[in-house]
Amino acid sequence: MKKFLNKPEDFVDEMLEGIYRAHPEVTFTDGDMRCFVTAKPVPGKVGIVTGGGSGHLPLFLGYVGKNMLDGAGVGGVFQSPSSDQLLNVTKYVDQGAGVLYLYGNYTGDIMNFDMAGELAELDDIETATVVGNDDVASSVVGEEHKRRGVAGIFFLYKVAGAAAAQMKPLAEVKRLTEKAKSQVRTMGVALSPCIVPEVGKPSFQIGDDEMEIGMGIHGEPGISRKALEPVDAVVEEMASKIFAEQSYEKGDEVAILMNGLGATPLEELYIAYRRLGQLLDEKEVKIRHVWLGEFATSMEMAGFSISIMKLDDELEPLVAAEVDTPFFKHFAG
Amino acid sequence: MKKFLNKPEDFVDEMLEGIYRAHPEVTFTDGDMRCFVTAKPVPGKVGIVTGGGSGHLPLFLGYVGKNMLDGAGVGGVFQSPSSDQLLNVTKYVDQGAGVLYLYGNYTGDIMNFDMAGELAELDDIETATVVGNDDVASSVVGEEHKRRGVAGIFFLYKVAGAAAAQMKPLAEVKRLTEKAKSQVRTMGVALSPCIVPEVGKPSFQIGDDEMEIGMGIHGEPGISRKALEPVDAVVEEMASKIFAEQSYEKGDEVAILMNGLGATPLEELYIAYRRLGQLLDEKEVKIRHVWLGEFATSMEMAGFSISIMKLDDELEPLVAAEVDTPFFKHFAG
Numbered sequence: 001m002k003k004f005l006n007k008p009e010d011f012v013d014e015m016l017e018g019i020y021r022a023h024p025e026v027t028f029t030d031g032d033m034r035c036f037v038t039a040k041p042v043p044g045k046v047g048i049v050t051g052g053g054s055g056h057l058p059l060f061l062g063y064v065g066k067n068m069l070d071g072a073g074v075g076g077v078f079q080s081p082s083s084d085q086l087l088n089v090t091k092y093v094d095q096g097a098g099v100l101y102l103y104g105n106y107t108g109d110i111m112n113f114d115m116a117g118e119l120a121e122l123d124d125i126e127t128a129t130v131v132g133n134d135d136v137a138s139s140v141v142g143e144e145h146k147r148r149g150v151a152g153i154f155f156l157y158k159v160a161g162a163a164a165a166q167m168k169p170l171a172e173v174k175r176l177t178e179k180a181k182s183q184v185r186t187m188g189v190a191l192s193p194c195i196v197p198e199v200g201k202p203s204f205q206i207g208d209d210e211m212e213i214g215m216g217i218h219g220e221p222g223i224s225r226k227a228l229e230p231v232d233a234v235v236e237e238m239a240s241k242i243f244a245e246q247s248y249e250k251g252d253e254v255a256i257l258m259n260g261l262g263a264t265p266l267e268e269l270y271i272a273y274r275r276l277g278q279l280l281d282e283k284e285v286k287i288r289h290v291w292l293g294e295f296a297t298s299m300e301m302a303g304f305s306i307s308i309m310k311l312d313d314e315l316e317p318l319v320a321a322e323v324d325t326p327f328f329k330h331f332a333g
Numbered sequence: 334m335k336k337f338l339n340k341p342e343d344f345v346d347e348m349l350e351g352i353y354r355a356h357p358e359v360t361f362t363d364g365d366m367r368c369f370v371t372a373k374p375v376p377g378k379v380g381i382v383t384g385g386g387s388g389h390l391p392l393f394l395g396y397v398g399k400n401m402l403d404g405a406g407v408g409g410v411f412q413s414p415s416s417d418q419l420l421n422v423t424k425y426v427d428q429g430a431g432v433l434y435l436y437g438n439y440t441g442d443i444m445n446f447d448m449a450g451e452l453a454e455l456d457d458i459e460t461a462t463v464v465g466n467d468d469v470a471s472s473v474v475g476e477e478h479k480r481r482g483v484a485g486i487f488f489l490y491k492v493a494g495a496a497a498a499q500m501k502p503l504a505e506v507k508r509l510t511e512k513a514k515s516q517v518r519t520m521g522v523a524l525s526p527c528i529v530p531e532v533g534k535p536s537f538q539i540g541d542d543e544m545e546i547g548m549g550i551h552g553e554p555g556i557s558r559k560a561l562e563p564v565d566a567v568v569e570e571m572a573s574k575i576f577a578e579q580s581y582e583k584g585d586e587v588a589i590l591m592n593g594l595g596a597t598p599l600e601e602l603y604i605a606y607r608r609l610g611q612l613l614d615e616k617e618v619k620i621r622h623v624w625l626g627e628f629a630t631s632m633e634m635a636g637f638s639i640s641i642m643k644l645d646d647e648l649e650p651l652v653a654a655e656v657d658t659p660f661f662k663h664f665a666g
Binding site: 002003004005006007011014015016017018019021022054055057058191192194208209228230231232234262263264265266267268269270271272273274277287290292294297299300302304324329330331 | 335336337338339340344347348349350351352354355387388390391524525527541542561563564565567595596597598599600601602603604605606607610620623625627630632633635637657662663664
């Protein structure tokens with residue numbers, strides 16, 4: 001296992017120590033480093049809480065900050081945070097306007113967030129939930145509720161965060177986030193596995209000349225494994241799956257997230273984006289916003305994902321809003 | 334070769350196509366995509382030009398933007414840009430106040446920048462030069478002029494960019510950048526090689542349980558190769574080399590760059606930073622600024638570098654200044 005670490009069982013807590021050292025604008029509550037919260041809660045604002053397993057930085061905690069999220073439950077590598085941790089984050093984050101739970105569609109996370117929400121209700125904290133499920137490879141149309149949440153949750157964070165920052169009430173923040181969710185689709189491709197520190201061996205095997213299209217960010221099986229092709233062909237296949245889901249017509253506007261899964265160089269992401277841009281040009285669809293880089297990773301996995309969000313006049317300004325978190329910064333205008 | 338690309342010989346130009354598509358705030362001059370410049374030159378400001386081989390994103394071109402650089406000559410992977418390309422960038426960037434050349438200490442780059450500077454003089458464009466050489470592993474004290482420039486040039490970009498944005502004259506921008514240079518030291522460690530697309534095989538061989546301390550970002554030999562140790566021990570060894578070069582006393586303030594070389598997960602960088610922070614705590618040195626992430630890479634190489642810059646009242650505000658480039662954003666204050 002070729003990783004920079006000390007004891008595998010200390011991986012998450014030592015990572016958190018480093019993060020708290022580096023970024024005084026975030027802190028933790030209840031004496032538990034895994035109850036990750038903003039150091040600057042905004043009175044009267046709807047709180048937004050996410051959470052999930054470690055090993056995906058900057059997901060999930062990296063989006064806690066100005067105009068985005070307020071707290072995150074931090075699990076072990078690829079493990080859910082506990083309901084107690086989520087409850088403690090909820091109590092800290094609640095500023096009297098209620099809390100939106102916004103996380104990815106994984107069984108353990110759903111169970112623990114639901115339980116935290118029930119316990120929060122006993123403390124008279126109102127909660128609402130939106131579960132990201134943008135991975136089109138993980139289930140067919142009509143069974144979207146079975147789909148995994150992957151990198152596209154970035155757009156939901158942006159919309160929810162901007163709406164809450166405008167002091168909209170919980171029901172409205174939820175409505176806008178649900179609307180954003182309905183407009184986001186993601187497809188991924190992987191070339192190599194990652195190693196969970198406490199496991200110590202690769203999460204799956206793949207041939208030296210193979211790729212897997214549609215693989216999940218924990219190494220869940222995708223929809224096809226085959227010989228690596230030129231990246232233009234890879235992008236065409238990924239985009240065609242997304243285009244088959246929703247209409248993208250002349251004059252439509254979209255936001256794009258080209259997300260590296262960990263080991264894939266930025267150079268390669270830009271080459272892939274070039275082809276995606278050509279495909280959208282052919283449809284006369286305008287790319288209004290694009291972000292490229294590492295937004296939702298699987299440690300040292302090689303691969304990338306494409307997320308496309310369709311915009312309208314209501315969603316676009318929320319996607320465009322200024323953001324300042326330790327891991328993600330965006331200047332508006 | 335497991336990379337997302339089309340033809341290896343198109344790697345750099347297709348990457349540039351993707352970058353220009355994504356970021357309208359940068360463009361190119363003289364009809365040559367490798368003559369990379371800001372789309373918004375500032376009249377009367379000293380221009381700052383960098384350049385070097387591709388394969389290091391966000392280095393070099395990624396720092397062209399507001400309050401940082403104005404142009405970059407883009408070479409092939411690990412190759413220098415030509416003197417003609419650098420001259421064309423210089424002509425575009427010059428706004429009547431002269432141009433600072435700021436790049437890393439590699440023979441080809443020095444030759445081509447020097448030639449471009451001589452040709453620019455014939456066009457009555459004043460140039461000055463600062464050559465980054467922060468890699469302490471690459472030569473001994475007293476022979477600093479033989480040292481390679483690596484990730485620490487990030488701090489020189491920040492200082493030079495902020496000084497030029499304050500409309501300081503060329504001589505003063507150069508003086509401040511030289512001063513910053515004297516205060517920056519870097520040490521790196523690598524676990525795995527990268528593959529140059531047109532070569533098609535790894536740039537060096539290294540055992541499954543080995544690390545190389547002091548390796549350069551093109552795979553140049555370091556100062557020791559040995560079995561991988563716990564990251565705390567690795568950081569202690571790296572930091573001790575830097576601490577041996579300069580005094581870091583109680584009350585001193587520093588800026589830190591923890592730079593991933595490509596494949597190393599952000600989680601591991603934070604674990605490493607945690608130990609560095611402890612070491613500086615022991616010295617009662619204050620970390621005033623820290624950036625963690627990928628700032629100067631070697632494509633998919635696994636490894637990281639630590640850069641430390643000593644601050645004073647003159648340099649600190651320049652390091653702290655707000656920056657907005659397509660690849661790096663920093664909110665001031």
